[in-house]
């Protein structure tokens with residue numbers, strides 16, 4: 001692999017972690033869209049840990065993930081009476097507000113961002129962390145809580161009526177979302193050598209949504225492959241060295257991505273990859289480890305064995 | 306006919322599946338939907354809640370199951386007071402309900418819908434959730450449709466799935482809100498049989514119902530609401546000959 | 557005291573921007589439960605079309621302004637018919653993501669044309685500046701605040717008095733019920749979206765007339781205030797948006813004046829969170845009916 005290919009994959013995998021965070025928060029039925037902010041918070045925390053305390057990367061990752069998760073939980077608790085589209089509105093505003101506040105905090109480097117973070121992130125760190133995130137999510141989905149999320153994400157009223165605490169689901173949705181986004185943030189900070197207030201802003205949010213909506217919003221695999229696929233598409237739209245293709249140039253790639261997103265939502269609202277249902281099979285014993293890693297399984301209606 | 310207004314807490318305590326509703330009132334911005342409703346249901350019996358549309362039956366269910374907090378009054382169940390609990394804690398106490406308009410989890414298969422349920426007994430439940438789901442599938446004869454998407458199934462199957470979902474919590478009592486709405490005669494008798502089986506497994510059942518033969522067939526006790534007030538409470542024979550009830554239903 | 561009054565005057569102008577953007581957003585939210593992230597972008601579209609037609613194509617200020625407002629309305633109409641109508645109404649997430657995509661598309665398309673730069677905007681008319689007992693204000697500000705009041709009060713009265721307005725309020729109260737009584741909800745929604753877009757366009761021109769600049773990504777900052785005002789007022793409440801928008805503008809202006817610009821965003825955000833904790837339906841909102 002050339003350094004260029006490596007660096008594109010690294011960035012895509014970093015973003016895939018944030019997108020996985022978005023996936024799990026949305027899957028829990030929580031319409032929270034401040035994952036750019038959570039990513040940034042993780043980045044600042046991990047960056048500060050590395051610069052001020054010279055901790056090893058693995059500890060930076062933990063610090064960043066923990067801080068972002070904590071922030072997520074606090075948000076879940078403070079906003080516990082808000083849900084649906086209103087929650088979305090409020091989380092956008094919070095993300096934007098935190099970004100502007102960070103720009104005004106001189107101790108965090110102000111609008112210039114926080115500099116001097118060691119460039120530790122490489123493809124190995126990015127893919128290792130993404131793998132941990134992915135496997136973690138796949139296992140989590142089969143736990144009691146993961147299954148309860150399946151219900152709460154679809155109908156909170158019914159979920160409550162069968163004994164599921166919405167507050168608990170919400171806290172977990174924000175916590176895991178923060179954890180994953182925070183990991184992405186630490187990797188990003190150690191990839192760029194700095195973390196900026198603009199990394200936290202709502203302006204980045206569309207990107208994560210494009211990844212997830214195109215990849216498939218019902219499965220963590222969608223977050224992973226969506227990020228890699230769309231990020232590569234974005235790279236190809238730079239049109240190599242010339243930066244030109246017919247009437248297009250590389251500045252066109254952003255609006256093209258926006259268009260891709262709108263068209264995907266209209267044509268295939270669930271995204272390319274779909275969730276593989278848990279199949280009841282009376283002849284086989286219940287828990288199958290291989291099934292945990294189950295992937296794409298064709299169209300939904302085909303699964304009616 | 307005797308309308309119990311006071312519930313003896315001592316007899317209630319410890320009797321699992323006993324439901325006591327005492328002096329429950331609820332109004333929506335001045336409109337009184339329930340006024341001082343009191344009755345009790347013995348454990349392991351089937352009670353029917355009847356009354357014209359808008360009588361407050363669904364509102365009563367909502368008050369019992371924590372979806373609404375009553376303005377006054379208490380709900381006692383399995384020796385616990387439920388009127389201030391949130392819905393999921395009512396379910397964990399052993400009382401689950403279905404909804405008047407069927408609500409399926411969109412995109413989930415029947416089996417998955419069952420797996421999502423939390424057992425009332427939590428981690429101490431002796432059965433693992435997959436075995437419990439298997440058991441419920443067999444009990445409600447859902448084998449054929451277990452791997453189908455819920456929302457694509459016919460009405461009767463969806464009604465059964467609602468009950469199945471409720472049973473997954475291993476409940477002591479189950480509240481059914483108009484389970485036979487829109488059902489054919491044949492389906493209705495299947496549902497009646499289902500209620501009978503719930504009863505014989507020791508579960509307390511409270512069912513909102515309009516269909517008189519169905520009510521007479523399944524219930525040990527009938528509670529009649531009209532304009533938010535309890536107007537009668539007794540056995541099927543007592544209710545059938547009750548002049549007030551006859552007036553509501555015939556005049 | 558002079559400073560205080562001066563800050564209030566400047567705050568009214570800032571608040572007018574918030575009001576003009578929020579009333580349309582909140583109207584659409586109320587009528588169809590749609591979180592239209594692209595709403596604030598219409599403001600930007602109007603100003604850039606105005607720039608293009610008035611300046612680059614030399615059609616003059618008046619035609620430019622008309623074209624700008626028409627463009628906002630047209631984009632709104634396209635958004636409704638080509639995007640929103642093609643998505644299952646029950647998929648709230650898809651609806652939101654679609655408007656997010658439209659927003660990203662519009663911003664970056666415009667950005668491409670202007671090379672990602674902030675552009676200077678010519679004034680709609682020559683503003684006069686007044687100095688009355690040490691207070692500075694301009695005709696631009698007066699026109700902005702005056703038009704805001706006229707538009708907001710006009711919209712609110714129209715919703716109360718006119719037939720379409722009454723229907724719109726009915727749809728806002730309960731879409732399902734409105735459908736049952738055979739109200740053409742799609743038509744009402746289309747009118748709401750286009751009306752909101754046009755108001756956002758007018759707002760864009762009036763505000764650009766006092767700020768004299770615009771950049772393709774201005775919506776990111778405007779949206780934050782728009783959301784804060786809508787939430788504090790109670791989403792769906794046009795009257796509330798007027799009051800809260802002007803109020804937020806003045807408070808912000810006072811805070812920035814006395815304490816420095818780093819506190820600017822904290823105010824709106826803080827107000828929003830406190831309101832959500834104490835009164836989740838907003839100051840002027842009605843509690844949603846459950847069940």
Ligand SMILES: Nc1ncnc2c1ncn2[C@@H]1O[C@H](COP(=O)(O)OP(=O)(O)O)[C@@H](O)[C@H]1O
Pocket residue numbers: 333338356357358359360361362363364365845846847
């Ligand atoms: N959430 C609510 N807000 C306002 N009024 C309600 C609400 N729920 C029910 N009602 C009113 O309470 C009365 C009883 O309704 P309901 O309990 O649904 O009757 P039933 O189930 O017996 O047909 C009706 O007049 C209804 O309009």
Ligand SMILES: [Mg+2]
Pocket residue numbers: 362363364405
């Ligand atoms: Mg009812």
